[in-house]
Amino acid sequence: MTELAEHVAAIGRPLKRKEDARLLTGKTQWTDNIQLAGALHMAILRSPMGHAKITKLDVSGALKYPGVEAAYGAAELGDLNASVPCVWPVTDDMVAPDFPALAKGEVRHMGDCVALVLAGTAAQAADALEGIVVEYSALPAVINMDDAIKEGSPLVHSDKGTNKCYTYKLQPQGDGAYEAVKAKADIVVKRRFVNQRLIPAFMEPRAVVASPMGTSGELTIWSATQVPHVLRVLLALVTGVSENKLRVVAPDVGGGFGGKLQCYREEILCVALANKLGRPIKWTETRSEDMMATHHGRDQLQDIEIAATKDGKLLGLKVDLIANMGAYLQIITPGIPLLGMFMYPAIYKMDAYDFSCIGVFTNTTPTDAYRGAGRPESTYAIERIMDELANELGMEPMELRKKNWIKHEEFPYTTVAGLTYDSGNYEAATEKAMALFNYDELRKEQVKRRASGDKVQLGIGISTFTEMCGLAPSRTLGALKYVAGGWEHCTIRVLPTGKVELVTGTSPHGQGHETAWSQIASDTLGIPVDDIEVIHGDTRTSPYGMDTYGSRSLAVGGQAILRAGEKVVEKARLIAAHQLECSANDLEFDNGVFRVKGDPSKEKAIQAVAFEAFSAHDLPDGLEPTLQAESTVDPQDFSYPHGTHLCAMEVDTETGKSTIRSYVCVDDIGIQINPLIVEGQVHGGLAQGIAQALYEGAVYDSDGQLLTASFADYLVPSAPDLPSFVTDHTVTPSTTNPLGTKGVGEAGAIASTPAVINAIVDALRPYGVNDVPMPALPMTVWRTLNAARQGGK
Amino acid sequence: MTKVSITVDGVLHESEVEPRTLLVHYLREQVGKVGTVVGCDTSSCGACTILLDGRSAKSCSVLAIQADGSSVTTIEGLAGDEWHPVQAAFKECHGLQCGYCTPGMVLSAVDLLSENPNPSEAEIREGLEGNLCRCTGYHNIVKSVALAAETMKGGKK
Numbered sequence: 001m002t003e004l005a006e007h008v009a010a011i012g013r014p015l016k017r018k019e020d021a022r023l024l025t026g027k028t029q030w031t032d033n034i035q036l037a038g039a040l041h042m043a044i045l046r047s048p049m050g051h052a053k054i055t056k057l058d059v060s061g062a063l064k065y066p067g068v069e070a071a072y073g074a075a076e077l078g079d080l081n082a083s084v085p086c087v088w089p090v091t092d093d094m095v096a097p098d099f100p101a102l103a104k105g106e107v108r109h110m111g112d113c114v115a116l117v118l119a120g121t122a123a124q125a126a127d128a129l130e131g132i133v134v135e136y137s138a139l140p141a142v143i144n145m146d147d148a149i150k151e152g153s154p155l156v157h158s159d160k161g162t163n164k165c166y167t168y169k170l171q172p173q174g175d176g177a178y179e180a181v182k183a184k185a186d187i188v189v190k191r192r193f194v195n196q197r198l199i200p201a202f203m204e205p206r207a208v209v210a211s212p213m214g215t216s217g218e219l220t221i222w223s224a225t226q227v228p229h230v231l232r233v234l235l236a237l238v239t240g241v242s243e244n245k246l247r248v249v250a251p252d253v254g255g256g257f258g259g260k261l262q263c264y265r266e267e268i269l270c271v272a273l274a275n276k277l278g279r280p281i282k283w284t285e286t287r288s289e290d291m292m293a294t295h296h297g298r299d300q301l302q303d304i305e306i307a308a309t310k311d312g313k314l315l316g317l318k319v320d321l322i323a324n325m326g327a328y329l330q331i332i333t334p335g336i337p338l339l340g341m342f343m344y345p346a347i348y349k350m351d352a353y354d355f356s357c358i359g360v361f362t363n364t365t366p367t368d369a370y371r372g373a374g375r376p377e378s379t380y381a382i383e384r385i386m387d388e389l390a391n392e393l394g395m396e397p398m399e400l401r402k403k404n405w406i407k408h409e410e411f412p413y414t415t416v417a418g419l420t421y422d423s424g425n426y427e428a429a430t431e432k433a434m435a436l437f438n439y440d441e442l443r444k445e446q447v448k449r450r451a452s453g454d455k456v457q458l459g460i461g462i463s464t465f466t467e468m469c470g471l472a473p474s475r476t477l478g479a480l481k482y483v484a485g486g487w488e489h490c491t492i493r494v495l496p497t498g499k500v501e502l503v504t505g506t507s508p509h510g511q512g513h514e515t516a517w518s519q520i521a522s523d524t525l526g527i528p529v530d531d532i533e534v535i536h537g538d539t540r541t542s543p544y545g546m547d548t549y550g551s552r553s554l555a556v557g558g559q560a561i562l563r564a565g566e567k568v569v570e571k572a573r574l575i576a577a578h579q580l581e582c583s584a585n586d587l588e589f590d591n592g593v594f595r596v597k598g599d600p601s602k603e604k605a606i607q608a609v610a611f612e613a614f615s616a617h618d619l620p621d622g623l624e625p626t627l628q629a630e631s632t633v634d635p636q637d638f639s640y641p642h643g644t645h646l647c648a649m650e651v652d653t654e655t656g657k658s659t660i661r662s663y664v665c666v667d668d669i670g671i672q673i674n675p676l677i678v679e680g681q682v683h684g685g686l687a688q689g690i691a692q693a694l695y696e697g698a699v700y701d702s703d704g705q706l707l708t709a710s711f712a713d714y715l716v717p718s719a720p721d722l723p724s725f726v727t728d729h730t731v732t733p734s735t736t737n738p739l740g741t742k743g744v745g746e747a748g749a750i751a752s753t754p755a756v757i758n759a760i761v762d763a764l765r766p767y768g769v770n771d772v773p774m775p776a777l778p779m780t781v782w783r784t785l786n787a788a789r790q791g792g793k
Numbered sequence: 794m795t796k797v798s799i800t801v802d803g804v805l806h807e808s809e810v811e812p813r814t815l816l817v818h819y820l821r822e823q824v825g826k827v828g829t830v831v832g833c834d835t836s837s838c839g840a841c842t843i844l845l846d847g848r849s850a851k852s853c854s855v856l857a858i859q860a861d862g863s864s865v866t867t868i869e870g871l872a873g874d875e876w877h878p879v880q881a882a883f884k885e886c887h888g889l890q891c892g893y894c895t896p897g898m899v900l901s902a903v904d905l906l907s908e909n910p911n912p913s914e915a916e917i918r919e920g921l922e923g924n925l926c927r928c929t930g931y932h933n934i935v936k937s938v939a940l941a942a943e944t945m946k947g948g949k950k
Contacts, residue, residue: 016884016885016887017884017887019892020883020884020889020892021884022892023889023891023892023895024868024876024880024883024884024889024892024895024899025828025868025869025871025872025876025880026826026827026828026829026867026868026869026896027828027869028827028828028892030827030830030893032827032830032831033821033827035822123811201927202891202893202927203832203838203840203891203893203894203925203926203927203928204830204832204891204893205831205832252892253891254830254891254892254893255890255891255893255927255928257927286834287832287833287834287835287838288834288835509891510890510891510892510928511890512890676887677887679887679933680887680890680928680929680933681890683929683930683931683932683933684890684927684928684929684930685930686930687927687929687930687931688927688930710833710834710835710837711833711835711837711838711925712835712837716925716927718921718922718923718924718925718931719917719918719919719921719922719924719926719931719934719935720915720918720919720922722930722931722932724914724932724935725930725932748930
């Protein structure tokens, strides 16, 4: 047998990541690295127009270019032109237009797919796009959401007769009705916030290789996706290729942030064509394609109204959203605002809540999940309006929050939106954050700088947030009309040599699951972390899974790991008891070793048991050989991470430039498996949330031209654009799962945006500024300040 | 087609390339150095950064024929018997998550430290301005480079 190392407790240790060795030496397998003999490369001709009729399309010219084997428009593709699926029909009467992979006669956003070429190399395919003759007749475009829902607006889908996709309402009636509590309010504050459109901008562009050369006639699809399992089901449904003939592999995947949670038209095209032609088909997008054809995020108009008493007690909240669907619906486009719906009341107690959302079509790239998906939008709106209410009441903004938040002794607490938060301690996280931040000192400095008329003003921004993670109990998803479930799967095999294979249904793309999942299994099995191999992202080796998004992988997938590991130990215990000639109840299990109670000299390591289970010479009667177990866990409830984020901002009143002086956050994500990974997740989330506040925004002109269609025009922050962060935590274990974990992938992105904007508004409040549009670029801040100084705002 | 002689990670390659071939495509498709990756099409992201005769360069903005006679070091050739101190520091400080920007980030950091062995935090941030990362928020990348500077001062390089 192999030499076995001793187990030491792994959960809670900041172990260096297993993944790093290959990533730091270039020994990675990105999808674009895959080169198959005989492959054809796909290039796509995309619409340069926001909205137009295709009056002529002749792809035959492309066939004259070197290396070209085929060219297709919608006419040539015929029945293979499958439609992109939407799995979340949020209302029974939702308008769901057809979304063909190649446009049929009309393009509805810049980047819509018009035609494609297959050639021997990527360069040949790209060259041959020049040979396609296409003529467009421009149609009126509608970009602005307010315009799109007006009578007489140009229609994105003329056959539907409306740009409204759906209207969704959550309106408790009777005593809980908002209007009733509003009538009793001393103060009502109403604002419109614009949560601008963002582009996920993961670093690895999307890529697909579809090969019909599988060993049993199967079609293998490698894709830069975060959802190989979901993708397999959907590709089977839309292309008609039998599900058991489809193998989907997510190899090394370079970021996702929700942007790779999709069944994309390019994936559909590669599969359909590989299946038809019997040749591997490969496609890798350019960054410019990515910016216009990968789904976008956010893009909501938020009309929010809050009612309170004069001493600052919240009474009710009314939220009216208009949410931009884009030109078509993708996988969960219509559901994104509903993920936020439950979270507008956030951590606050109130009597009434009224929510409505209108989904609207425009001639823009479809929207869908982007880090936080609905919850950054809700958190932004509530945390912004809390500051506005505090200002109008003349209260300190943290005092207003303290007066209204759920106290730690009040959990479990059912919010006005109907969620039951199991646990939390907002007081502890806030106290720690304020101490780290030197909150009181900064407030004093602010007073001084205001008094002295310093040209650089100091602002303090607060965000006391919570979110719901652990997507999701399958019954809840069903009640919300989401088509799939929310369970997660794990199989654990202890091999004859004592090494472990852990097969997970989660699909990491930067999160470090290979390390963190090893830590959980290590403590459950008593086997060292380095002896555990985590297998993921291939539907042949991990056939069951719901993949990675919504901070669900640990909160849900972790439960399956724990349960599978416990089942392995239960089986091993029976074998050990048999061989040590005692009852199973007489065995203790500690650090991977079974010992007879009262006679510790009689012992057997779990690795030795694994060999016995393999040789099967001396097993208890009726017990099956091999030491393995699987578990599929449906979570009983969501988990609710929370935290307090504080931002100190220096705003130059002459130039409008905002510079973060310090950023402190104390997050409570429950029990941490690997604090090193947790900290990294928080940092990355902060960067994306701060980027929404300060830098990023996808901009269209009135014709539907995306003006930010490259990294030269869309401002993804680089190192000098961001500060170092002060991160810390409190630990209030979740009670909804046995590991006590909550989820951390989205916390930073959800919490930070309002903290940053609140800080800028706070700095400029003495000048009469009560809001700053995002992104708060220097020019925008300067204009806002200038307008306020002139009494315009 | 044009003939080029380029030493890649210590091995001389003589190849025929189309004159329009970018160095990054030459490295990936003709030499098989797929550790070097493409992240954008505007020379903005730096994911394709390599060392060209010892200095960092974005291999998407160099033609293969311009590199004729040069020596290229990619992420795959950076380590000797042991990892380069920058690689080790990135692992130690969790300076990477998905790892897609990492080859370019590491090689830019190597060049930064060769130019300025003792950089301040601000100098590290400025020095990496041409490399985008979407995962880490740069916090741990900055720490990694600072740690690598310390290690290399100790003569461990």
